[in-house]
Amino acid sequence: MMNRSYQLFRTCLTCSSLRSLVVLPQFTFSSAQLSSLAQLTQILDTELKGIRDAGTWKGERVIVSKQGPHIHVEGRKEGILNFCANNYLGLSSHPEVIKSAAKALEEYGAGLSSVRFICGTQNLHKSLETKLSKFHQREDAILYASCFDANAGIFEVLLTPEDAVLSDELNHASIIDGIRLCKANKYRYKHMDLNDLEDKLKEAQKHRLRLIATDGVFSMDGDISPLKDICDLADQYKALVFVDECHATGFMGPRGRGTDELLGVMDRVHIINSTLGKALGGAAGGYTTGPKVLIELLRQRSRPYLFSNTLPPAVVGSASKALDLLMESNVIAQTMADKTKRFRTKMTAAGFTLAGKDHPICPVMLGDARLASVMAEDMLERGIYVIGFSFPVVPKGKARIRVQISAAHSDQDIDQCVEAFIDVGRKYDVIS
Incomplete structure (x- = not known):
C-alpha cells in the first residue's frame, strides 16, 4: 500500500505530461519536507493562475511533420500553413x-x-x-x-x-x-x-x-x-x-x-x-x-x-x-524582399497596423494579450499557424501576432494568410 507521503507528493505533480514520463519511487517525506513542498506548490499554483488569468499563458502546439511552409499539427487532419517559424530561407x-x-x-x-x-x-x-x-x-x-x-x-x-x-x-x-x-x-x-x-x-x-x-x-x-x-x-x-x-x-x-x-x-x-x-x-x-x-x-x-x-x-x-x-547563389535570399512586401502591403491596405519595415518579421500589433491569443487560435481554425506574443516576451500593452515570411512561401500562401487575417480581424473589430 502506498504511504501517505507518497500520495501527497503525487498530487503536486499536476502536469499530465510529467506523470506520463516520471516513475516515482516509494519513499517517505518527513513532515518538514511535506510542509515545504506544500508551500512551494501553493506559490507556484498562484503564479501559474496569474499567468492564465492575464491571458499570457504560452501553450505549445505539437507539430507532427517536418518544419516548412506547410505542416501538420497534432489533432488536426488537414495541413496547416506555417507563418510562425524563423525558417527564413526554407532550408530546414x-x-x-x-x-x-x-x-x-x-x-x-x-x-x-x-x-x-x-x-x-x-x-x-x-x-x-x-x-x-x-x-x-x-x-x-x-x-x-x-x-x-x-x-x-x-x-x-x-x-x-x-x-x-x-x-x-x-x-x-x-x-x-x-x-x-x-x-x-x-x-x-x-x-x-x-x-x-x-x-x-x-x-x-x-x-x-x-x-x-x-x-x-x-x-x-x-x-x-x-x-x-x-x-x-x-x-x-x-x-x-x-x-x-x-x-x-x-x-x-x-x-x-x-x-x-x-x-x-x-x-x-x-x-x-x-x-x-x-x-x-x-x-x-x-x-x-x-x-x-x-x-x-x-x-x-x-x-x-x-x-x-x-x-x-x-x-x-x-x-x-x-x-x-x-x-x-543569392537567388533564395533575394526572393525574401518581394514576398515580404506583398504581405505588408496587403495587410496595411486591409487596415492592420504592422511594426517594423522591410523585414520578414511582420508583427501585427493588437495591444491586448488576450485578443492576440484568441485571434491566433481562430487563425489556426482557418488553417494558419501563428502565435500571439505578450508579456514578458514583449512589453505590457504591446501584444501582437508575429507573422514570419519564408522564401518557401508561395504568393498563394501569403494571400491565404492575409484573407484569414481579414476574416478574423473583422470578427474582433480590429479592422472594419
Missing part, C-alpha cells in the same frame, strides 16, 4: 541540407560525448568555423551550442570592471543576460535613439574600453538597427561595435551576409554573433566571428564553450550545406 527541409546532415551522422556519429578542448573537436567543426569566418569576411569564428550561449559567453571574457558596455534597451534576452554576467560598467540607451547613445558614450569616456551592443534586427518588432550611424558614433568616441545578427544572417543584404552588409558597414562592425538555428538550416548552434585574437581568447575562457558538449555532427553538416548553398 531542403533535400541537400538533410542529405548533408545524414552523411555527417553516418560518418561522425550522433555526438562527441565531450566538450571541445577535451575530446570534442572534429575536422567538420573546424571546417564550418572557417566557412563562417569567410562568409562574414572576418578573421576567425567559434561555434557554440546556441547563439544564446555565444551571447552568454562573450561579454564576461571581453570586458572587465575597467570597461563599459552600452546596450540597446530592446536587445534580445540573451544579450541582456550575457551583459549581466560581466563586471563592466553598464549603460542602457533608448531603443535606436542615437542622441541617447551619444550621451551615454560621452559619459563612458572615463572607461578603458567601450563596447556598443545591438541586435542587427530586433526580433519582436522587425526593425533594423541604424548601424551606419552607430558606427559613426563608435568612430567618434573610440568604441567597439557588437551586433547580434540572428534575424539577418542568410538573407539581409545583397549576398545575405546580414545587416552590416545591407547598410554598408561590414568593415566597421568588430564582432558578430549569430545562429545556425534560423536561416542556416534551422537546427541549432550559434557562433561568434571577429578578430582572431578574440576568438582565441574565447576558446580559453568562454564558459559556455568550455563546459558545454560539442555541437552534434548532424547539425554541423546541415549548417555547412546551408552555407554552401548561400555562397553559391
Whole structure:
C-alpha cells in the first residue's frame, strides 16, 4: 500500500505530461519536507493562475511533420500553413541540407560525448568555423551550442570592471543576460535613439574600453538597427561595435551576409554573433566571428564553450550545406524582399497596423494579450499557424501576432494568410 507521503507528493505533480514520463519511487517525506513542498506548490499554483488569468499563458502546439511552409499539427487532419517559424530561407527541409546532415551522422556519429578542448573537436567543426569566418569576411569564428550561449559567453571574457558596455534597451534576452554576467560598467540607451547613445558614450569616456551592443534586427518588432550611424558614433568616441545578427544572417543584404552588409558597414562592425538555428538550416548552434585574437581568447575562457558538449555532427553538416548553398547563389535570399512586401502591403491596405519595415518579421500589433491569443487560435481554425506574443516576451500593452515570411512561401500562401487575417480581424473589430 502506498504511504501517505507518497500520495501527497503525487498530487503536486499536476502536469499530465510529467506523470506520463516520471516513475516515482516509494519513499517517505518527513513532515518538514511535506510542509515545504506544500508551500512551494501553493506559490507556484498562484503564479501559474496569474499567468492564465492575464491571458499570457504560452501553450505549445505539437507539430507532427517536418518544419516548412506547410505542416501538420497534432489533432488536426488537414495541413496547416506555417507563418510562425524563423525558417527564413526554407532550408530546414531542403533535400541537400538533410542529405548533408545524414552523411555527417553516418560518418561522425550522433555526438562527441565531450566538450571541445577535451575530446570534442572534429575536422567538420573546424571546417564550418572557417566557412563562417569567410562568409562574414572576418578573421576567425567559434561555434557554440546556441547563439544564446555565444551571447552568454562573450561579454564576461571581453570586458572587465575597467570597461563599459552600452546596450540597446530592446536587445534580445540573451544579450541582456550575457551583459549581466560581466563586471563592466553598464549603460542602457533608448531603443535606436542615437542622441541617447551619444550621451551615454560621452559619459563612458572615463572607461578603458567601450563596447556598443545591438541586435542587427530586433526580433519582436522587425526593425533594423541604424548601424551606419552607430558606427559613426563608435568612430567618434573610440568604441567597439557588437551586433547580434540572428534575424539577418542568410538573407539581409545583397549576398545575405546580414545587416552590416545591407547598410554598408561590414568593415566597421568588430564582432558578430549569430545562429545556425534560423536561416542556416534551422537546427541549432550559434557562433561568434571577429578578430582572431578574440576568438582565441574565447576558446580559453568562454564558459559556455568550455563546459558545454560539442555541437552534434548532424547539425554541423546541415549548417555547412546551408552555407554552401548561400555562397553559391543569392537567388533564395533575394526572393525574401518581394514576398515580404506583398504581405505588408496587403495587410496595411486591409487596415492592420504592422511594426517594423522591410523585414520578414511582420508583427501585427493588437495591444491586448488576450485578443492576440484568441485571434491566433481562430487563425489556426482557418488553417494558419501563428502565435500571439505578450508579456514578458514583449512589453505590457504591446501584444501582437508575429507573422514570419519564408522564401518557401508561395504568393498563394501569403494571400491565404492575409484573407484569414481579414476574416478574423473583422470578427474582433480590429479592422472594419
